[in-house]
Amino acid sequence: KKAEEKIPLKLLEDLSSTLCVLIGNSVLIGNINTWIHRLENILAWQQQLLNLQITQVIFGLTLCDLPLQMQNNILHRFSDAWDIINLGRVTPTMHVLAEDPHLWKRLCKYHFAEKMVMIVSETGHVDWKLMFFALQKSYPKREQYADTLHFCRHCSILFWKVRHPCTANDPDNCLIPVSPQHFIDLFRF
Incomplete structure (x- = not known):
């Protein structure tokens, strides 16, 4: 059981060491700050796993x-x-x-x-449930995504908008949201 608990930590260690080698050999494509930021995230995850303490799991609760x-x-x-x-x-x-x-x-x-x-x-x-389904028949629902892709005009990279380490003076003005349909359209010839 102890070996199973160490699997996530081992995976993160392998990932961070591989990323360090790739950064050192300049093999990665894109902005170096982005890759360093990703490496910092991995190291933070490793620390969170080391600090994680699971006390007792209560079974049977629903x-x-x-x-x-x-x-x-x-x-x-x-x-x-x-x-x-x-x-x-x-x-x-x-x-x-x-x-x-x-x-x-x-x-x-x-x-x-x-x-x-x-x-x-x-x-x-007002029957709000009835209204919801009536409106759904006439209008498309609002598109919702957990996170959206963005393109940075300054760095020329595509990324998830989660603390993009852009070097521009005003990084928010460099971001262009990319919808899932637009992303798929990028691959059409």
């Missing part, structure tokens, strides 16, 4: 064992309606939380803020 407020908070982090609906099928409590009008109102505002059309029932009440 999502439903969390307090209702935490379960609700988790549901409010989803941006996909079908994920919310499917999670609502897990337990009756999750179903009640997944039907929360505030949750569906937030989804409507997130995906369709500028296109919102009120769908009002006979009682004057």
Whole structure:
């Protein structure tokens, strides 16, 4: 079991030593500051692994064992309606939380803020879940990505926008966001 715990640390050590050799031999393509930044990240990960202490793992706990407020908070982090609906099928409590009008109102505002059309029932009440699916039929949902690619005009590199070590005086003015479709289009002839 101890050998299994050391596998991630060994992988990071191998990665950092290989990267050091490649940097030393000037084999890598791109800005040297970017590669040094990546090496610093790897070294930071190694330190985090060394400092990591896992005490006792409690088995048998499930999502439903969390307090209702935490379960609700988790549901409010989803941006996909079908994920919310499917999670609502897990337990009756999750179903009640997944039907929360505030949750569906937030989804409507997130995906369709500028296109919102009120769908009002006979009682004057807005059914936000119904509105979400009605708007989804008429308008595309907002594209959402965990992180987007960017192109730096100064460094001439493509990177994930996570602390790009650009040497420009004003690096934010050098960045051009690259959508997934635009990235795919780069490879079309």
